[in-house]
Amino acid sequence: MTPEAKARQQIDQKLLQSGWLIQDLKQLNLGAAQGIAVREYPTDTGPADYVLFVNRQAVGVIEAKRDEAAENITTVENQTARYAHAKLKWRKDNTPLPFLFESTGQIIRFTDERDPVPRSRELFHFFKPEQLIDWLKQPDTLRNRLYQQMPELPIRNLRDCQINAVTGLEQSLANNKPRALVHMATGAGKTFTAITSVYRLLKFGGAKRILFLVDTRNLGKQAHQEFMAYSPPDDARKFTELYNVQRLASNSIDPHAQVCISTIQRMYSILSGEAIDDTAEDLSLNELQQTSNQAKLVRYNPAVPIESFDFIVIDECHRSIYNLWKQVLDYFDAFLIGLTATPDKRTFGFFNENIVAEYSYEQSVADGVNVGYDVYEIVTEITQKGSILKAKEWIDHRDRQTRKKRWAETEADTAYTGKELDNSVVNPSQIRQVIQAMKTAVDTDIFPNRKETPKTLIFAKTDSHADDIINVVREVYGQGNAFCKKVTYKAEEDPDSILSSFRNDYNPRIAVTVDMIATGTDVKPLEVLLFMRDVRSKGYYEQMKGRGVRSLGYDDLKRVSNSADSAKTRFVLIDAVGVEKSLKTESRPLEKKPGVALRDLLQGIAIGHRDNDTVLSLANRLIRLDKQLDAKAHARITQAAGGIPVNQLAKNLIAAVDPDQIIATALATAQAQGITRSEDTLTEAEIEAARNQRVAAACAAFDSPELREHIESARREREQLIDHLNLDQTVFVGYSEQAQAQAEKVIQSFADYIQHHKDEIAALSFFYQQPYQRRQLTYDMIEDLHDALSRPPLMLTTERLWSAYARVQTSQVKGADRKRQLTDLIALVRFAIGRDSELKPFSDQVDKRFQEWIFRHNAQRTTAFSAEQTEWLRLMKDHIASSCSISRADFDYAELANKGGLQKVWSVFGADLDGLMDEMNRELVA
Structure with missing residues (x-):
């Protein structure tokens, strides 16, 4: 077959799959089908390879080329256009044909001549005839x-970053750019922005159907909820009242759906016809790329043609979709729109460096969309250095999946590193030290004013690690089951209901997860993230960290954390495994476990130590292992052993040193050599030779390093050692160097602001006047200053400033564990400009000045203040401490009104009251 004929054969096959009927000119019958491709149709410039007819009308042309011409296929576009503009024999209408194809059978390119600037694009397959009919019915492409x-975008209720994203995307689409990337920080409203674009593409762009790809099934549910909640700016109805939205939970696409929400795993299952694993959609693609390297071979599926979607929105477009699952994206003839908070070089490359909007995390914090964070470190001795379990120690051995324990001696000295914790070895003391250190730090240093534990998320390594953490958390905090819950896809309770409670209810206060809340999932009240697992991927780590960045208003935060005294202003990342530092290098060497007994046996057999004790010991270990392995581990070992199952490997070893079978082999060998022997007349050399022959055959499989590694790793994966013997202790607990630098930056920003605005803000002007000025500092002045400082981009709340000073100038700061009042801003300003040598709460300063003032008054007066007068003066002092000043109107407030108010205090002090108030306002504040 010539290359040209081979190409025509492949083109014919693809046309048939797409629903076209293929005819030669001699058999022309345009009534035989809706879509017909006629070979070698004559034109006035020569015969066209294929002319496409739909409903008897010529609509397109295909120029066929041999496969070797693939790299130059765009050079024949002029030839295709010539046929499209030529006069077709027997055709009355000479209008140019709109649909132009070039194909080698392997490669297909397509141009729609009706487009404003016609440009060819590569297709996975040919369109169905029905698609061309549909396009011809439309007045515009x-x-x-x-x-x-x-039309112009209505900007009401949209943030600037969302406006920029939608308008930038629409400009990119107007320029016919096939791929576009929207880079928006976590929490900036990517999904809301995407839905805004989807709405406009459906309503004004006339899109037929849009695919919304998500990372996990859980994020699909979340996206569906956002579609249901979305209210367009130009319609009173919800999105789902206007358009059909289908969240794919099966392999059937609703033909009436205008938006389909799906994971890429589900979409691959639909295209390939392969059943999807029940858990495949529960794992983030960041996790799946670690566990599977199998290529995804996508073939044409007539039930889901390439024209099924006009646009594909890829939410959280992690790099893994460009490796393992890229063919799913290549299949459809659709614009690709990527949304991500954590792009890398590969992301930029995949989207042709077409970044239509960029909104960084730093910008989002400056705008008040997100909150900043501090890094707090917990380092324990065993986390840092690991430990060793001595041989012959009696400890628990726990099955990783069933959690079943057996009490047994260790086979050999087992050294383990911090990286191996909670994989091959579990040290409950290490977990307990980390959790206790976290509790102490949060209660006394991080959120000292909270009465309840802030909403906390702990990232665990595995499902069994999550269970261990939960048990320790409940014990350390002295709380019940509701306090701490596991939120993973393997949780016995419904993970969605747990997640909803974690987001909206008082309990749980602490959630432990492996991957379910790692990316995309929105839990705004989160204020503490504890990392008890390392993360290899920088992008994935940023996604995980992004769970804490969302801002939250005071009322919403107080609803789940009642003792919160302000809006959410920050979150704290507690690093218990060095995750912040591990990201400084792209790759880290894996530490190998030294001296494990089974490994020694395997290695000894491979080298040649094949005495009976070694052979039988290995057989016994394999028999034990065989009973513990799951089907996947069995399959891996069997494949590595050349088709021999684990139990057969063990049986072969036992049989190899069986004395009776050795004798039988020796006799058979002698007989084959023509030597007459009986059991009694066999020589020692013949028996030894027979033994060595049998043992060599039984041990041959273990020459394979791959098999040895599979056996050893299967043992490690299946069973954990529970180290109750080595007790851990904390080495360091405190803010990281990064947090220290951030605190210094906060203090410098505060100092710069004071210096630059001292003449224009009344409260600052007050402090730069003469010490004994008569001007009164009012609560409104302090409130105005606080509002100016706490707004973006500074975000300098009183609590944040106090915390920064406590970190940088620890010895000079008092009362860091006290609940902050607005008037503490006075103390901060005085300390910042050098008026006070110590930073202590404003109420403490007022107390001290009050004691000096009242002592001086009593010493100067003929008669000291009475007990009743002193009590009223203390009440007035307390009011000044919380409000900066006192006046007659303030006696209507509850704290003073309950004591009798202005009428009562006037009867106590008489005409001296106004003078005393003026004096206290001046002396106690300034």
Whole structure:
């Protein structure tokens, strides 16, 4: 078959799959089908390879080329265009044909001549005839509508970053760019922005159907909820009242759906016809790329043609989709729109460096969309250095999956590193030290004013690690089951209901997860993230860290954390495994476990130590291991052993040193050599030779390093050692160097602000006047200053400033564990400009000045203040401490009104009251 004929054969096959009927000119029958491809159709410039007819009308042309011409296929576009503009024999209408294809059978390129700027694009397959009919019925093409008909974007209720994203995307689509990337920080409203674009593409762009790809099934549910909640700016109805939205939970696409929400795993299952694993959609693609390297071979599926979607929105477009699952994206003839908070070089490359909007995390914090964070470190001795379990120690051995324990001696000295904790070895003391250190730090240093534990998320390594953490958390905090819950796909309770409670209810206060809340999932009240697992991928780590960045208003935060005294202003990342530092290098060497007994046996057999004790010991270990392995581990070992199952490997070893079978082999060998022997007349050399022959055959499989590693790793994966013997202790607990630098930056920003605005803000002007000025500092002045400082980009709340000073100038700061009052801003300003040598709460300063003032008054007066007068003066002092000043109107407030108010205090002090108030306002504040 010539290359040209081979190409035609492949083209014919793809046309047939797409629903076209193929005819030679001699058998022309345009009534035989809706879509017909006629070979070698004559034109006035020569015969066209294929002319496409739908409903008897010529609509397109295909120029066929041999596969070797693939790299130059765009050079024949002029030839295709010539046929499209030529006069077709027997055709009355000479209008140019709109649909132009070039194909080698392997490669297909397509141009729609009706587009504003016709440009060819590569297709996975040919369109169905019905698609061309549908396009011909429309007055404009999709690209034409994107080019000239998209109305101005209503900006009401949209943030600037969302406006920039939607308008930037629409400009990119108008320019017919096939791929576009929207880079928006976590928490900035990527999904809301995407839905805004989807709405406009459906309503004004005339899109037929849009695919919304998500990372996990859980994020699919979340996206569906956002579609249901979305209210367009130009319609009173919800999105789902206007358009059909289908969240794919099966392999059937609703033909009436205009938006389909799906994981890429589900979409691959639909295209391939392969059943999807029940848990495949529960793991983030960041996790799946670690566990599977199998290529995804996507073939044409007539039930889901390439024209099924006009646009594909890829939410959280992690790099793994460009490796393992890229063919799913290549399959559809659709614009690709990527949304991510954590792009890398590969992301930029995949989207042709077409970044239509960029909104960084730093910008989002400056705008008040997100909150900043501090890094707090917990380092324990065993986390840092590991430990060793001595041989012959009696400890628990726990099955990783069933959690079943057996009490047994260790086979050999087992050294383990911090990286191996909670994989091959579990040290409950290490977990307990970390959790106790976290509790102490949060209660006394991080959120000292909270009465309840702030909403906390702990990232665990595995499901069994999560269970261990939960048990320790409940014990350390002295709380019940509701306090701490596991939120993973393997949780016995419904993970969605637990997540909802974690987000909206008082309990649980602490959630432990492996991967379910690692990316995308929105839990705004989170204020503490504890990392008890390391993360290899920088992008994935940023996604995990992003769970804490969302801002939250005071009322919403107080609803779940009642003792919160302000809006959410920050979150704290507690690093218990060095995750912050491990990201400084792209790759880290894996530490190997030294001296494990089974490994020694395997290695000895491979080298040649094949005495009976060694052979039988290995057989016994394999028999024990065989009973513990799951089907996947069995399959891996069997494949590595050349098809021999684990139990057969063990049986072969036992049989190899069986004395009776050795004798039988020796006799058979002698007989084959023509030597007459009986059991009694066999020589020692013949028996030894027979033994060595049998043992060599039984041990041959273990020459394979791959098999030895599979056996050893299967043992490690299946069973954990519970180290109750080595007790851990904390080495360091405190803010990281990064947090220290951040605190210094906060203090410098505060100092710069005071210096630059001292003449224009009344409260600052007060402090720069003469010490004995008569001007009164009012609560409104302090409130105005606080508002100016706490707004973006500074975000300098009183609590944040006090915390920064406590970290940088620890010895000079008092009362860091006290609940902050607005008037503490006075103390901060005085300390910042050098008026006070110590930073202590404003109420403490007022107390001290009050004691000096009242002592001086009593010494100067003929008669000291009475007990009743002193009590009223203390009440007035307390009011000044919380409000900066006192006046007659303030006696209407509850704290003073309950004591009798202005009428009562006037009867106590008489005409001296106003003078005393003026004096206290001046002396106690300034």
